[in-house]
Amino acid sequence: MKRSKLALIIIATGLAQFMAGLDNLVVTTALPVIKVHLHANLSSLEWMVNAYTLSFSSLLLTGAGLGKRFGTKKIFLLGIAIFTITSGYAGLSTTSTQLITARAIQGIGGALMVPLSLTILASGVPHERRNFALSIWGAIGGLAIALGPLLGGAVVEGASWQWIFWLNVPVGMILLAIAAISLKSTSEKDAKLDPLGLITATIGLFGVTNALVNGSSHGWISSLVLGSFAFGAIGLAAFITVELKSKSPMVPLSIFRDRGFSAINVASTLMSFGMFGSVFFLAQYFQIVRGLSPLASGVRILPWTAMPLLVVPFMGRIVDRFGAGRIVAIGLALQSGGLAWIASQVSITTSYGSIVMAFVISGIGMAMFFVPTASATLAGVPRELEGVASGVNNTVREVGGVIGIASLGAIFSTSGGYGSAIGFVNGLQSAIIVGAIVVLVGSIASLFIPTSVGRKKKATNDNVELSSMLALQIK
Template sequence: MVSLDNLVVTTALPQIRTDLGAGLEGLEWTVNAYTLPFAVLLLTGAALGDRLGRRRVFLGGLAVFTAGSAAAALAPSIEALIAARAVQGVGAAFVLPLTLTLLASAVPPERRGAALGIWGAMTGLAVAVGPLIGGAITEGVSWQWIFWVNVPVGLIALPIGLRALAESRASTSRLDVTGVALISAGLFGIVFGLVRGEGHGWTSTPVLTSIIAGAIGVAAFVAWELRVARAGGAPMLPMALFRIRGFAAVNATALLFSMGMFGSIFLLAQALQNVYGYSPLEAGIRTLPWTAMPLLIAPIAGPVSDRIGGRPLLLAGLALNAIGLAWMGLVLSDHMSYGALVGPFVISGIGMALFFVPVATVALGVVPEQFQGLASGANNALRELGGVLGIAVLSSVFAARGGYDSPASFIDGTRPAVLLGAIAVAMALLSAIALPRRGAQPTSFVDDQPAPVHADRPATETVGASAAG
């Protein structure tokens, strides 16, 4: 549910634009207001779970998400919708990392790879089918019901979670409040400047100030985390992890992949309606050659990943994604037939499945076991952040070269933006080449780095359950 809401609004954006009088900036924030707090607070949510109880924080996040969904459905203006989406994002950040923690705790070690593969595939599928489900609901009822459908799911899941989930926490978990504040302010400043840049001028004082202040905030976060580690404390994200080649590579890969893919889907889902005249449901159905591929490929890719390792699948998936997006960018025109998009849709869909299935297992496998939770949390956070940046950057390219004035203008902006998305995914492929091959042992990065210790089980048995989820 929380992964679905990343892109479930994309096919509803034309209707939201009409009903609430939103411009491009408002539509960007309809998506980014969800993904930005989601990305920034993922590590925080999992750290709170370790300290206050994972089941308690998971169910609290689910309640916040459900309340935010109801508020989004009732939103009378684009500003109210953006605020409600931000509440959803906060709740999602407390839910998603703890699903991985709770799953890893419940599954025996010998079945953990398969379980994490299923988790990754379901997460990827939820992201992929978002445009279809959003289109079907928007046309069948109204765009508000995209959010209403979350409410009964949340209300049913809460009592089930209270009954079925076991409580656990970590004995030494501490929340890095300063780190949370610095990274939150830094990322918000950068994204806020990127979203407003085209409309207000890239050299305008508010935009430049926002981007520069955001960059300073991110730099201050890195400096603070290094200081905490040197003092023997528990940083939210140990910077020493990035000295592990595989850890740096898998996170750069996730960030760049999400930039290219999310930003492209944001524009292409609108193009099917604004340019080619399809209804929301028709647009969603026509994305099926793209979005249905994870459903078809994931059951095959999971066992293959267990046999040959995740790296070959990641490389193949990223290559196919880059080819598919480049193909789309090259053939897009305002008078083309839908059939011209089927081929690149299928290729990109297969590539998406091959990426999502093994990425969680790869992220956990490149670090020592006691730090696998940190690896998982960082990878999820950077993947969400990549989506935020992708929508902001590709929308800026779109606004600079085109707009909503006519179908031809929309294509003029979408074509270079999608090609930039293809370049981002190609850069992700280059990053993934640095991943260690199957059989390589996880690298120890510093001997004096404190490992997460858990009250409910020894640290050596922990997978995906550290202070980062």
């Protein structure tokens, strides 16, 4: 395979998940400005975030199933088109209702393209270059999470909030062109849809996610939250029953018998819980306690966000040599250590110099997690189930992040809150400590990934050369 062809495949699949992953974080940064411009109340602001989270989380498995039946490229392109069109509609919104509607449909587009991006990448590159390609793909996903506060602040301060959506339009159009030209479609002609599986999985994930995103605002023992949990539990129980009996299950539950697959999904859930929840409050610390602008706050976190760009070019070869499990374990341990460092130092008067190295360590750890995760996710499953495996991993990460923000939010409110600067710091410290502990448990869980997963006897020179070339293109 030509290097230019491989580069296009990685760019197309990586950029798709980058767009979807970045969107929510950028929107969160712009909420104060949107509140004023659209005269939105607190409930509307929450739904501008939650509408995307609900549809995205609920339909990830459905997206993987549709790709398996109708063709990965076709559904992938459909997802990009939906995401791009609704991004333009979101930027044109003049009311909260319009924006919330656009966000919900955006989530549908994201759910169609994100799990299939990994499937297309894994099937579209030669086996000897697979670890390297998956390394770049995973790192791009990590960058989306890390760069959200910085890009959101830059756009809001430099232009207007509408541009956080409008920028997706030209990027999406370019992505459609690249994907249409460079990607190949795979499908199973004899594959059958699993309608009961699709319905029960969607109901279950929707119920659980809806309960989590509404817990803080409505109360954890409110009828809405308890009812949603019950609704979700019934849906997931029905899903498991259906999949066990189905001749053509959407998610063959036998894939969880693979120790590596189960371990990486547990580690992914715990990582998302601890890290997403902690970053949610750290991004606000510089604005609320230190009085910085959104852009200045994003710049302060740049040592965290820049590390993947420096680490990624070497990670493919490192994973080839040492295996995915060890690298994931070390990465999560570094993230846990970085969070613990921040928790021990953060205060109203904390100097930036006292925590900047913690950001660096966390950034290195983040790259070491995201880069080998894709390899570990796909290593133990048959090729025809790679889309399903990707959908499962994306689902647990998304739900883990929602649980993390909700749980650490409750700890934050109990220990302090938004009432004062000292209250915010007290709540932040408690939340980050819990986040660090959860991520450390994820590091321990990743030790159960077999050392052979992702490992090669000998890394090829092609990987090293291609690594340098693609690293320059991404930068």
